[in-house]
Structure formats: C-alpha cells, structure tokens
Amino acid sequence: MTTNGIIQIALYMAVLLALVKPLGAYMARVYQGQPIRLDRVLGPLERLIYRGCRVKPEQEMDWKVYTLSMLAFSILGIVSLYALLRVQGMLPLNPQGMGAVPPDLAFNTAVSFTTNTNWQNYSGETTLSHLTQMVGMTVHNFVSAATGMAILVAFIRGLVRHNARAIGNFWVDLTRSVLYILLPLSLILAMVLVTQGVVQTLGPYKSVALLQPTKDANGQMVTQQVLAMGPVASQVAIKHVGTNGGGFFNANAAHPFENPTPLTDLLLILAETLIPAALTYTFGKMVGDTRQGWTILAAMMVVLAIFALATYAAESAGNPRLVALGVDQAGSNINPGGNMEGKEVRFGVARSSLFAVGTTATSTGAVDSMHDSYTPLGGLSILILMQFSETILGGVGSGLYGMLIFVIVAVFLAGLMVGRTPEYLGKKIEAYEMKMASLIVLLMPLIVLGLTAVAVVTKAGVSSIANPGAHGFSEILYAYTSQGNNNGSAFAGLNGNTTFYNVTGALAMLVGRFWLAIPALAIAGSLAAKKTVPAGPGTLPTNTPLFAGLLVAVVVIVGALTFFPALALGPIVEHLMMGSM
Amino acid sequence: MxxxxxxxxxxxxxxxxxxxxxxxxxxxxxxxxxxxxxxxxxxNGSVITRNGTAVGSTLIGQPFDDPRYFWSRPSATSPFPYNAGASSGSNLGPTNPALAEAVKTRIQALCQADPDNHDPVPVDLVTTSASGLDPDISAAAALFQVHRVARARDLPKQQVRDLVARFTEPRQFGILGEPRVNVLALNMALDTFATTPR
Incomplete structure (x- = not known):
C-alpha cells in the first residue's frame, strides 16, 4: 500500500459525501412533485408521455396495483429485449453484420438487463449490433434503474403515510426518475467521458496498421489491428449512473475505449455510488428527519471504507508464487506493484481495488480489472460485499429498500432484547412485516447456495470451470452470488454461456430481483395502512451512531452466518494454500 | 380504484x-x-495517422517482441495478442500453476533478449492486462528495457533513458492512477529518432 493509494481512496470518499446532500435534496423534490428548474424544459415532455400512454398521474395505486404494474413492465421488457436479440441480424445499424443471438443466451441476457443485473454471458463487440446496444441495452439500463428507484420511493411513502391505501403511481415514479435524474446525469457524464477518449460513433470498426506485425495462434502473419467501436459513451454513462454494469465491450471498464484515463475511472466509481448514497438523504428528507438518512449512510460508508482498505491491502501484497520467480511486486512511484495480473497499468492496484469494491458494494458489476485473477483475500472481500444482500449502497433504489428491510430486522431484534413492540418511524413492526422481511433475508442465500450446490455436483456445472482447485469452486459461488444479488460482475474464467448456466443464472436473477421487490412493496402497503404512533420513552431511537452500529452488526452477522461455510471452501482455503507451495 | x-x-x-x-x-x-x-x-477512437494512413490508436496497445522496440505487456486476447476486436483478460487465478508457468516463460524471453540484465522484473511486464489492450507499461517496466533497446539500436543508453523520461506520463492531476509510458508512442518516437540524421 502506498500513501498515494490511500489518498486516492480517501479523495473518492470525500467527493462522494460532498455530493450526497445536493443530489439527495434535489431527488426529494423530484419525488415529492415540488417545482424544479428542469420542469420548464422537460415538463411538457413528461405530460406528453402521460397523455400518450394513458397514464393518469394524479391517480395513485395501492401496493398490489403498483406491484402488478412493475411486473407487467418488467415482463414486457424481457419479452421485447429477447425478441430484439433474436432478430437483430435483420435490423439496421449493424455495420459488423452481427447475427441472431442463440435462444438460451438471449433469454439470459434479456433477464439480466431487465433485472438491473447485467450479467454477461456474451462478449459485446463480437455479439451485438449498434442498434441492439442502443435500443436494447441502453434502454434497459435506464428503465431497470428507474424501476428500482420507483419501488424505493413507494416504500418510503409507506413509512410516511398513515391510514392510507395508496403508495404512489408507478408510471409517474418511473418516468420522473428517468427524465429528471438519470437522463441529465448520464448526458453530462457521457460528454465528459468523450473528452477523455471514450468513443461515440455509429460507424463500423476501424482497421489500423500494426507498427510491428505479429503472428496469430496458427502462425499466420497479422499486420492489421481492428478497433471495435460504437455508441459507447452514451451507454457507459448510464451503465454506471444506473448501477447496471453491462459493458459495451467484453473487457467492460478495463477496455481503454470505455475507461481511458484515471479521471474517467474516478468518475465511473463516483457515478455508480452517487445515486445510492444520495437516496439516503432523499429518504431522510421525505420522512422529515435527515438524521435517519445519515445514520443509514454512515453504516454503509463504514463497511465500504473497511472493505476498500482490506481489498487494497490484499492486492498490494501481490502473489507470493511470483516472488520466487524474481518478479518485483513492490509498489513505488515508478512501479504500480502488487497483483497486476488482470489489471491495467493506468489504474494500478489502488484504483482497481477501489473500483472492485465500489462495483460489488453497489450492484453495478462493471469491472476495470478481472476479479477472477484477484488474490484469494481480495476476491473474498468483494464476494462478501455482494453477500450482504447488496445493502452497502446497493443498486439504485434496490440497495436502500434492501437496507431498510435490514433496519426492520434490527429494530425487531432490539425490540426482542428489551421486550417492547418494535416500531420504526412511528410504525409498529408486527408479524406480517417480519414474515415478509424474513422471506427477503432468507431466500437470496437459499437460491445462491442451492444453485451453487447443484452446479458443483453436476457435470454441466463443473465442466465450465476454468481454474483448478478451490478457485474453481469460488468461480461458481461467485457466479450465483453475483446473479442472485443482481450484481453482474464475474469470476469470468467460468464459461457461463452454456444452457445450464444461462438458464439457472436467469432463475437466480429473477428471484434476486423480484423476490426482494414484491415483499418489500407488500411491507410498504401494510405500513401505509397503519396509524402513526408518537415516539415514547421506550422507543428505540434510529438516528444515532449506536443504531448505525446495530445495523452493521445485523447485516454482517446475517451475511457471515449464512455464507461462512461456503467461503471457507473457496477463497479461504485457497488463501491458506497459496502461502504453502 | x-x-x-x-x-x-x-x-x-x-x-x-x-x-x-x-x-x-x-x-x-x-x-x-x-x-x-x-x-x-x-x-472516433483517438486514431494516429501518418501520411494519411491510420497507424494505431493512442488508447489501444500493440504487440512488440522485436528487441529494437519496447515491449508491451503480455496480452490474453485471441487468436493473436492485442486483438482490439475481442478484448479479454486471462482470468487465471492466483494459484493456477498455468499463471506461474506463463510468467516464467515471459521472464525467460526477456532474459534471452537481454542476457546481462539481472534486475528484478517489474510485475506489469510479465502479467497480462485486464483488457488485453493495455496501451501502457509502468515507468519501471520501460527503464528495465532501456539497456536492451539501446544495444539493439546502437544508441547511447542515456539518450534512450531521456526518451523514456519524456514519454513518462505522471499521475493525472498529480494524484490519480499510476505513472505510465504509452508504448506505441514511445516506439514511434524511437523510429523517427533513429532515422533523423544526427
């Protein structure tokens, strides 16, 4: 670890925290329907969309209609994206002549992008046409993010309202999220990315001459290099702003055309954590006590900082097996040092570790370095961040409503300890809420561990493994952890493009997304219907450092108890083996 | 409702x-x-043109194994290194014997091209990048190769070292990322440098 590396991590955290309040307050205005400056430009467009789609913005929905609307929209998204992937060969804007995507891969990809997972069993530059990247991938990057934000806002309304049935209008929440938040942020970010070298063109790939010709695997001379290009900046911007993570290229944010400079790297990490962090302030604002939001953010940021330093330490330590070969892995001002397999020189180990932590803490899943080549402890750290149910910042919207479920569990546990009915923000937490919360907390591990177990005992599962030994098990565990939590990053050595992994992965993604969303909306509906009770002397204050500590403890204990045995078989045993050769 | x-x-x-x-x-x-x-x-890809033809991109690396050139990092793309139409990392795990084996082979190749160089090899020069298209090497990896390039081109070592220093890009804004050397730019400069009458 170098001083500069720690400064880079600290700088990122400082900039992020400085942006939380302004963006959080702005988003609160957007969701509460208060006047904002962009109204003048986008207001007419918003009203046009409502008129054209027969949406009555003033008509609010109960939780069931809200849920059905969300599901109908998501299913339509899966079907239409699947169709687009199958027929892209017949459509325009396809300069490289990409053909139809095979059915199982198209299904996995359609589910992946509509659930905000963006797991990729395909390689972008050899599979998708420009049109598919635009009207398929980019569109679902926007709307799957907006769907998560809408669900969160409905959840918050459930906490705020009393004796009410309605929790908002899904179409309004979705449209306003896109128009006033995601679109402006993406437009600005995309243009900044272009200035740094991210490509943005509708033209074909470009051939350039190699300075020194080389030979391919068959001994044939290669004198030209083909540069894959496309409408990249517009997609990369929303892929981070919306915590999606699906790369335009196979190498994702490690590709120099997606992430050309250390500055773009910082901006991409900021972009993917910005909305999840700022939504905690929006939450505080909407419930009328911003300290409630800061408390949750504090819990998240403490965990994030610890894991960022832990991952950085593990990667800086390098690979002991290379020391014996005479490789210099000591970090200095002229040598990035550390474990550089699968990392880019312009980022080095510090930026790469921070990126890996940011992308797994949020449910983004974009990578600027290859996680499969991380040291066992570095890989362990990012696996655990996903196994905290994507609550440390998490996905846009989904991260915070996931964390609020853990808040309910924490309040319930505290209530048990002192023998009082638990309550949160004036709402009594009763059997129904706890049943729903338990469903959410328990089902993700069940699907992740269950599918991992199936994969390791079947030939179809094991034959995709790329690395031998404990690391191979980690590849499978990582794949289902990532998909079951809608993250999308991978230990990419595992060949996921088989019927077995395409189908089981899609199942994990569907459960990870909707099994969280539906019970969360049910809790919202139930809470909205309750009356608000004033805080009494026995009420547990939920806006204190003590509560932040309790919340961290609940998230860590639930995650650790559930996943420790599996982690012991993968990264932990690999770490123990790495020292002894 | x-x-x-x-x-x-x-x-x-x-x-x-x-x-x-x-x-x-x-x-x-x-x-x-x-x-x-x-x-x-x-x-449009930060393409470099020389006499009207496109000869590369400042952002995309190219493969080199001629002793007269600075070598880029190893690349895991297929079917040939630095295939910018199919980016990819190696995805080799840290304890995979294939990784140590590959690193050993690369060190041997470096030694063979420069037998009197006994310095420890900077890690980025013998490990593959995440994209397989990394345009940069570390300053340490460039300095490691100065002796070989100077000898192969019959140039004074100091002159090559100065060239490396000129092409070493500091951290962005002095803080972000790592100092680095763009290999294609450095090698192009070497070529013009060598043909310019002194």
Whole structure:
C-alpha cells in the first residue's frame, strides 16, 4: 500500500459525501412533485408521455396495483429485449453484420438487463449490433434503474403515510426518475467521458496498421489491428449512473475505449455510488428527519471504507508464487506493484481495488480489472460485499429498500432484547412485516447456495470451470452470488454461456430481483395502512451512531452466518494454500 | 380504484415505447451528434495517422517482441495478442500453476533478449492486462528495457533513458492512477529518432 493509494481512496470518499446532500435534496423534490428548474424544459415532455400512454398521474395505486404494474413492465421488457436479440441480424445499424443471438443466451441476457443485473454471458463487440446496444441495452439500463428507484420511493411513502391505501403511481415514479435524474446525469457524464477518449460513433470498426506485425495462434502473419467501436459513451454513462454494469465491450471498464484515463475511472466509481448514497438523504428528507438518512449512510460508508482498505491491502501484497520467480511486486512511484495480473497499468492496484469494491458494494458489476485473477483475500472481500444482500449502497433504489428491510430486522431484534413492540418511524413492526422481511433475508442465500450446490455436483456445472482447485469452486459461488444479488460482475474464467448456466443464472436473477421487490412493496402497503404512533420513552431511537452500529452488526452477522461455510471452501482455503507451495 | 388488465398493460406498453424512443434513440443520437461535432478525434477512437494512413490508436496497445522496440505487456486476447476486436483478460487465478508457468516463460524471453540484465522484473511486464489492450507499461517496466533497446539500436543508453523520461506520463492531476509510458508512442518516437540524421 502506498500513501498515494490511500489518498486516492480517501479523495473518492470525500467527493462522494460532498455530493450526497445536493443530489439527495434535489431527488426529494423530484419525488415529492415540488417545482424544479428542469420542469420548464422537460415538463411538457413528461405530460406528453402521460397523455400518450394513458397514464393518469394524479391517480395513485395501492401496493398490489403498483406491484402488478412493475411486473407487467418488467415482463414486457424481457419479452421485447429477447425478441430484439433474436432478430437483430435483420435490423439496421449493424455495420459488423452481427447475427441472431442463440435462444438460451438471449433469454439470459434479456433477464439480466431487465433485472438491473447485467450479467454477461456474451462478449459485446463480437455479439451485438449498434442498434441492439442502443435500443436494447441502453434502454434497459435506464428503465431497470428507474424501476428500482420507483419501488424505493413507494416504500418510503409507506413509512410516511398513515391510514392510507395508496403508495404512489408507478408510471409517474418511473418516468420522473428517468427524465429528471438519470437522463441529465448520464448526458453530462457521457460528454465528459468523450473528452477523455471514450468513443461515440455509429460507424463500423476501424482497421489500423500494426507498427510491428505479429503472428496469430496458427502462425499466420497479422499486420492489421481492428478497433471495435460504437455508441459507447452514451451507454457507459448510464451503465454506471444506473448501477447496471453491462459493458459495451467484453473487457467492460478495463477496455481503454470505455475507461481511458484515471479521471474517467474516478468518475465511473463516483457515478455508480452517487445515486445510492444520495437516496439516503432523499429518504431522510421525505420522512422529515435527515438524521435517519445519515445514520443509514454512515453504516454503509463504514463497511465500504473497511472493505476498500482490506481489498487494497490484499492486492498490494501481490502473489507470493511470483516472488520466487524474481518478479518485483513492490509498489513505488515508478512501479504500480502488487497483483497486476488482470489489471491495467493506468489504474494500478489502488484504483482497481477501489473500483472492485465500489462495483460489488453497489450492484453495478462493471469491472476495470478481472476479479477472477484477484488474490484469494481480495476476491473474498468483494464476494462478501455482494453477500450482504447488496445493502452497502446497493443498486439504485434496490440497495436502500434492501437496507431498510435490514433496519426492520434490527429494530425487531432490539425490540426482542428489551421486550417492547418494535416500531420504526412511528410504525409498529408486527408479524406480517417480519414474515415478509424474513422471506427477503432468507431466500437470496437459499437460491445462491442451492444453485451453487447443484452446479458443483453436476457435470454441466463443473465442466465450465476454468481454474483448478478451490478457485474453481469460488468461480461458481461467485457466479450465483453475483446473479442472485443482481450484481453482474464475474469470476469470468467460468464459461457461463452454456444452457445450464444461462438458464439457472436467469432463475437466480429473477428471484434476486423480484423476490426482494414484491415483499418489500407488500411491507410498504401494510405500513401505509397503519396509524402513526408518537415516539415514547421506550422507543428505540434510529438516528444515532449506536443504531448505525446495530445495523452493521445485523447485516454482517446475517451475511457471515449464512455464507461462512461456503467461503471457507473457496477463497479461504485457497488463501491458506497459496502461502504453502 | 378498480383496475382492469388493460389499465395496466396499456401504460406498460406505452411507457416502454416512449422510453425506448427517448433513451434508446434520442439520447444516444444526441450524444453521438455532440461528440462528433465537438470532439471528433476522441469520439472516433483517438486514431494516429501518418501520411494519411491510420497507424494505431493512442488508447489501444500493440504487440512488440522485436528487441529494437519496447515491449508491451503480455496480452490474453485471441487468436493473436492485442486483438482490439475481442478484448479479454486471462482470468487465471492466483494459484493456477498455468499463471506461474506463463510468467516464467515471459521472464525467460526477456532474459534471452537481454542476457546481462539481472534486475528484478517489474510485475506489469510479465502479467497480462485486464483488457488485453493495455496501451501502457509502468515507468519501471520501460527503464528495465532501456539497456536492451539501446544495444539493439546502437544508441547511447542515456539518450534512450531521456526518451523514456519524456514519454513518462505522471499521475493525472498529480494524484490519480499510476505513472505510465504509452508504448506505441514511445516506439514511434524511437523510429523517427533513429532515422533523423544526427
């Protein structure tokens, strides 16, 4: 670890925290329907969309209609994206002549992008046409993010309202999220990315001459290099702003055309954590006590900082097996040092570790370095961040409503300890809420561990493994952890493009997304219907450092108890083996 | 509130179509238009042209194994290194014997091309990058190769070292990322340098 590396991590955290309040307050205005400056430009467009789609913005929905609307929209998204992937060969804007995507891969990809997972069993530059990247991938990057934000806002309304049935209008929440938040942020970010070298063109790939010709695997001379290009900046911007993570290229944010400079790297990490962090302030604002939001953010940021330093330490330590070969892995001002397999020189180990932590803490899943080549402890750290149910910042919207479920569990546990009915923000937490919360907390591990177990005992599962030994098990565990939590990053050595992994992965993604969303909306509906009770002397204050500590403890204990045995078989045993050769 | 099926399906379809037009066509086309007008060089791949032909991109690395050139990092793309049409990392795990084996082979190749160099090899020079297209090597990896390049080109070592120093890009704004050397730019400069009469 170098001083500069720690400064880079600290700088990122400082900039992020400085942006939380302004963006959080702005988003609160957007969701509460208060006047904002962009109204003048986008207001007419918003009203046009409502008129054209027969949406009555003033008509609010109960939780069931809200849920059905969300599901109908998501299913339509899966079907239409699947169709687009199958027929892209017949459509325009396809300069490289990409053909139809095979059915199982198209299904996995359609589910992946509509659930905000963006797991990729395909390689972008050899599979998708420009049109598919635009009207398929980019569109679902926007709307799957907006769907998560809408669900969160409905959840918050459930906490705020009393004796009410309605929790908002899904179409309004979705449209306003896109128009006033995601679109402006993406437009600005995309243009900044272009200035740094991210490509943005509708033209074909470009051939350039190699300075020194080389030979391919068959001994044939290669004198030209083909540069894959496309409408990249517009997609990369929303892929981070919306915590999606699906790369335009196979190498994702490690590709120099997606992430050309250390500055773009910082901006991409900021972009993917910005909305999840700022939504905690929006939450505080909407419930009328911003300290409630800061408390949750504090819990998240403490965990994030610890894991960022832990991952950085593990990667800086390098690979002991290379020391014996005479490789210099000591970090200095002229040598990035550390474990550089699968990392880019312009980022080095510090930026790469921070990126890996940011992308797994949020449910983004974009990578600027290859996680499969991380040291066992570095890989362990990012696996655990996903196994905290994507609550440390998490996905846009989904991260915070996931964390609020853990808040309910924490309040319930505290209530048990002192023998009082638990309550949160004036709402009594009763059997129904706890049943729903338990469903959410328990089902993700069940699907992740269950599918991992199936994969390791079947030939179809094991034959995709790329690395031998404990690391191979980690590849499978990582794949289902990532998909079951809608993250999308991978230990990419595992060949996921088989019927077995395409189908089981899609199942994990569907459960990870909707099994969280539906019970969360049910809790919202139930809470909205309750009356608000004033805080009494026995009420547990939920806006204190003590509560932040309790919340961290609940998230860590639930995650650790559930996943420790599996982690012991993968990264932990690999770490123990790495020292002894 | 009495909802019928079409009361949900119609807005679902309508909003999906509206969003497809807005975020799938209007937004990327607007970014493309702005980028092509304001930053055409970057938007089209930061391509370097010499005498009218495209000879590379400042952002995409190229493979080198001639002792007269500085070598780039190893690349895991197939079927040939630095295939910019199919980016990829090696995805080799840290304890995979294939990784140590590959590193050993690369160290041997470096030693063979420069037998009297007994310095420890900088890690980035013998490990593959994440994209397989990394345009950079570390300053340490460039300095490691100065002796070989100077000898192969019959140039004074100091002159080559000065060239490396000139092409070493510091951290962005002095803080971000790592100091690095763009291999293609350095090698192109070497070529012009060698042909310029002294």
């Amino acid at each position: 009495n909802y019928r099926v079409q009361d949900i399906l119609r807005p679902a379809l309508g909003v999906l179509i509206a969003m497809t037009i807005l975020t799938g066509l209007v937004y990327p086309l607007a970014v493309t238009g702005l980028a092509q007008v304001l930053f055409p060089r970057q938007a």
